[in-house]
Amino acid sequence: MDFSEYKKSTASVWAGETDLFTQGAVTPPIIKSVTFGYDDLDEWHRVATGNADGYIYSRNTNPTVHVLEEKIRILEGAEAATSFATGMGAISNTLFALLEPGKRVVSLKDTYGGASRLFLDFLPRYQVNVTLCDTTDFDAIETELAKGCDLLYLETPTNPTLKIVDLRRLAAAAKKVGAVTVVDNTFATPINQNPLALGADLVLHSATKFLCGHSDAMGGVLCGRKDLIQKVFQFREINGASLQADPAYLIARGMKTLELRIERQNASALTIAQYLKAHPKVSEVFYPGLESHPGHAIAKAQMSGFGGILSFSLTGGYEQVKQFLPRLQFVHLAASLGSVSTLAGPPRTTSHVELTEEQRSLLGIPESLIRYSVGIENVSDLITDLERALALV
Template identity: 60%
Template sequence: MREKKTQQETSIGTKSVWAGEREYLVHGATQVPVVLSVAYGYEDMDEWYDVAIGKKPGHIYGRNTNPTVNALEDKIRILEGAEAATSFSTGMAAVSNTLYTFLVPGDRIVSIKDTYGGTNKLFTEFLPKLNIEVTLCETGNHKEIEAEILKGCKVLYLETPTNPTVKITDIARMTKAAKKVGALVIVDNTFATPINQNPLELGADIVLHSATKFLGGHADALGGVICGPKNLIDKVYHYREINGAAMDPMAAYLILRGMKTLKLRVTQQTESAMKIANFLQKQDWIEAVYYPGLESHPHHDIAKKQMKGYGGMLSFALRGGVDTVRSFLPRLQLANRAANLGAVETTYGPARTTSHVECTPEERSAMGIPEGLVRLSVGIEDVEDLISDLEQAFSYLSGK
């Protein structure tokens, strides 16, 4: 007789549906409820105190914890194979709260030039004001990154694949260097998702997600989550509970609901992105296609080693730059032209109005982002329809 599997032993697709929910179900419900209460009452003063100081499980106030939010944290924690997780109102709140927790004046952080625009602004504008030294290395230049790490740093911050140029960094290799100097390794895993990559298994200390994107998958809720060892996550949770960037329980519910189809969505998006990337490579109007699944990608071998799939994100540079972008994007019919990604609908957007709108053209150029670059978040539509849509838009350009 076959033994009954526990949830921890099931596949990641099954965990996406079931993990972390059962203890939060009430009244026979099969779905986690949205608990909108700000405060939680206690008749027994000693029990109230024990919950308040963390001696007993429970909830006191919505800025600290919430049952719906806890269910989401548990699900993501299990998918990433982590001991603990905590959440935030947005993905950038997850990034900033985590960095501010572990960095103090005089510290040094090493990262890469190609991080998301908001993260890059933390590195170039906000952290230096706190007398925190920031060194940004060429993404993919592993020898340069290693050399800067070995000079000493408090934090190594990686984003892989990067937004929007989908460059790849060898997490295991960089983590090995970071451990030599006692640095904390934080990895933004938003583009890959737990379906395609698990940074903790590769040696990272903390894995971070903008849950707004692929985890939620429906472009209707903001949120951020980090996972890792309890001793580290507890420190970030304490910073967040005092500084107030708590996730809204309704947002947590929407992301939790979206995550039930995470494996299905990401699998479809990954397969479609590969086909679209191959199609784009053959088009006369394309100067370059950026997708780690392509053998022409400079970091393809690293991606192949550390990722289970190459993801639903790619980008491409159009010949003619911004002027071509202005003509091309409005012709697409199966497309949201918007500053978002990871949704069920396909979304296009130039880096200059989406991921790096905060940066100047000169700053984007220094990061290797052409003004004619378009970020493409592949949805779950039939890929043949998406390719046909691209074909008619290219035909329009050629017929002008």
């Protein structure tokens, strides 16, 4: 079914589910079967070789997982999609499938800590050349691209300092040198931003976060150009980082309320950011919805909403952070983000726990920083909670 004429909220509910399921069920069944049988050997061969639709083995494809892949494919306006057991599975499989010794990656200093580890530690072991640029120095990034590049890896807004990258400009520069542009769209979600429409070749998500929305299932998804997706799929097929039916079902179910949740979280995050910016115990607030944010104009041009994540620094440094966070009542002090309940924590225990304090400092991440993932609670209650905790430190 062509969803191009319909809104994203409709696609979130119906994509991958326009046909009735077994016995007329109106929700996708959780198909746990590892393997799928065929009476006709010729049909079996056609499906196994990709010349006919169907399922062979759940490490490769699965009907329940396919529903989720269709939802993200349609919401991102992609030709094809595939999925993984985790968000890091999506990132690592994409990079290792598309790169080989002698290839060159250009990326940002501000990326999720797991991705940073791949760039700093793992890819160099395989003789992949990695250049990390200052995230908002677009001239410098274009200069590095012009030297020759095979893959440009971007993240916007960045985790955890919410910097904004000009996707249209950098994707165009990458195309000039034949580089593939990959964008991590986890923070923005397809509700707020569609990188493929801005020139990217591939877009990935940690589906564990906003897509699922309930902190009860892990997964990753990748979508974009069909030829590239096929290459990554073949690598994942052998690598084995496959998404299982149970979490795929939970993520797809969560996506049915994606637009409702994101609209609420967008509005609440902006209100909270404005409150914190005026507070004397807060030294800095990072949120692209604030007009004072350095990337606000670019974010406004390429995003339809500014997201449900913000971060802020306290004036008293990390010792004050240790006093402040436990005093919050309506926040889980836990890793992850994008849930219906508010989650918060410092990068040293969340997004960049894999890095040393020195490495975080080099990436411009202060120890006094708190990443705050806004849930769907009443925003006035969240502000009261913040106000009470700040008064006690």
